[in-house]
Amino acid sequence: MAHSEETVHINVLPPDKEKIKKLWMTALWMLIITIVEFIIAFTMDHGQFKVWLFIGLTIVKAAFIVGEFMHLRYEVKVLFWSILIPLVFIVWMLVAFVYEGVAIGNARF
Amino acid sequence: MASTSVATAPGRSEWDGGSSPMGASYGKLMMWFFLLSDAFTFSALLITYGLVRSAHKAFDYTGEFVFSQNYWPVPEKVYEAVPFLEGYALPLVFVGIMTFILIMSSVTMVLAVEAGHRMDRKAVEKWMLWTILGGVAFLSCQAWEWAHFIHGSHHGSAVAEGTTFFGANLVQNQYGPPAFADFFFFITGFHGFHVFSGVCLNFLIYYNTVMGVYDRRGHYEMVEKVGLYWHFVDLVWVFVFTFFYLV
The missing domain is CATH 1.20.5 (Single alpha-helices involved in coiled-coils or other helix-helix interfaces)
Structure with missing residues (x-):
């Protein structure tokens, strides 16, 4: 960084439009998955398949959170x-x- | 790719602890491993719920569902109340709203982290405030849900000595076996406590940002570390939502 610790002269960078758009898209996907889960909860008969479907969708959501929001995918x-x-x-x-x-x-x- | 770009710390060779092979600072790394251990704690709670539930009889889906001590309740029948809409059966609607609130606060948190990378103090302040608001909103919803669960619905349920019991506590439960209420209190309570500490940490970060601490420090890594914690809280809720409310 070009400035020293004490002089508060901060170089603010412009927003990274691409990155922000990607974050909102991730949020949109998670919202869609949650809505799908709701639809499944009220339309599908109870059974083993339904449980596994919920688990699968949960893992997809978890992967979004850990991979994108927590940035683990890029570590x-x-x-x-x-x-x-x-x-x-x-x-x-x-x-x-x-x-x-x-x-x-x-x-x- | 990233592993080659790690610079050696000044005055230390690579074989003298000079480079960080994981490409993350000590604090961030420790946050990751703390969260891993926390994931085990929450898994233990949720999996124990799975054990106790599978050791109970399940509702067989023949005929109308009624609350009974003889089988595990169907969660969507327990959680169907929404504030201001007393008397309407709206299964899972309120918990859906809570899920939405927490996901949105996770998004605002990651936007705060992004703003921190750019040293944009004003944007960090804005997004941190939204995140705190989301956390407080979630906790308020949970307080309402707990109150409703504890006080019970109008139907009540007969208990052993012949009286009617409304709501639930740790030993009696209108909705089904007492263990169901116990797990509700422990799992959502433990998660709610995480949300509460997250809100406190978020406020601390917000305060430090306003005071210019991170501007003087030259980086906003603290936002990132607390951000990891906040996302984890959201992550746990995703699992609680599935295994407690949906399945």
């Missing part, structure tokens, strides 16, 4: 994978616990 690969790989444990926790829960339910009823 160094080491950082990207350091955050993503540990999430495997969450997947395993989900599988193990729900399996256990169903077993408890079967034993009780």
Whole structure:
């Protein structure tokens, strides 16, 4: 930076139109997905497929937030994978616990 | 690509901690790893909800749905009230509004971060104020929803000793098994507390921006770090919305 710490002479750059437009598009996509989720919630019969559809759409939304808003997609690969790989444990926790829960339910009823 | 562009810190060689292989400052990196650990905490809560729910009987979708202690409630039947529209069944509408508010405040936050990269103090102030407003609006909605959930609807529900119980607390629940209410309080409460601390942090950032702290410092990285936290709060809500309200 050209200026020193104490002199408050700030070089303000103009807005990055391209980047801002992309951010709003991301928001629009998330809004569309949420609306689609609502439509599914009220039109589709309850069942396994519906649950998986919701999970899929949620993961898409999560990818938008983490990738674009939190900027992880553009970070160094080491950082990207350091955050993503540990999430495997969450997947395993989900599988193990729900399996256990169903077993408890079967034993009780 | 980016890994090659990392400059060595002055006075230190690359093998002496001079470069940051992850291309991020210490503070930002620690925020990422804190958020990862927080993701585990929230996952534990939501997955335990999954365990307890799958250990209960589910409503079989034959006939009209009524609240019962014998099966897990259908969430859209529990959350169908909207302020000022008392008596109308509007399933998930209010929680949809809350979701919209939080997503929008995430957008204004990322716009504040973008303005920070450009050293544009006025724009950072503007977008931070919008973000704080979104956070406060969300918390207000949640306060209303909690109040409604606790006080209950007009129908009430018979409890063991033959009286009618309205609403829910940690031991009794009009809408279904008590565990349902417990998870509601713990999961949305824990998330709401995150939103609350996020609003406090956002206000701190706003205050520092107004006072010119980041202009003197020469960069707006604090906006970015707190921005990461705020987006994470939004991220958690996306999962809470799906696993608590939709599924």
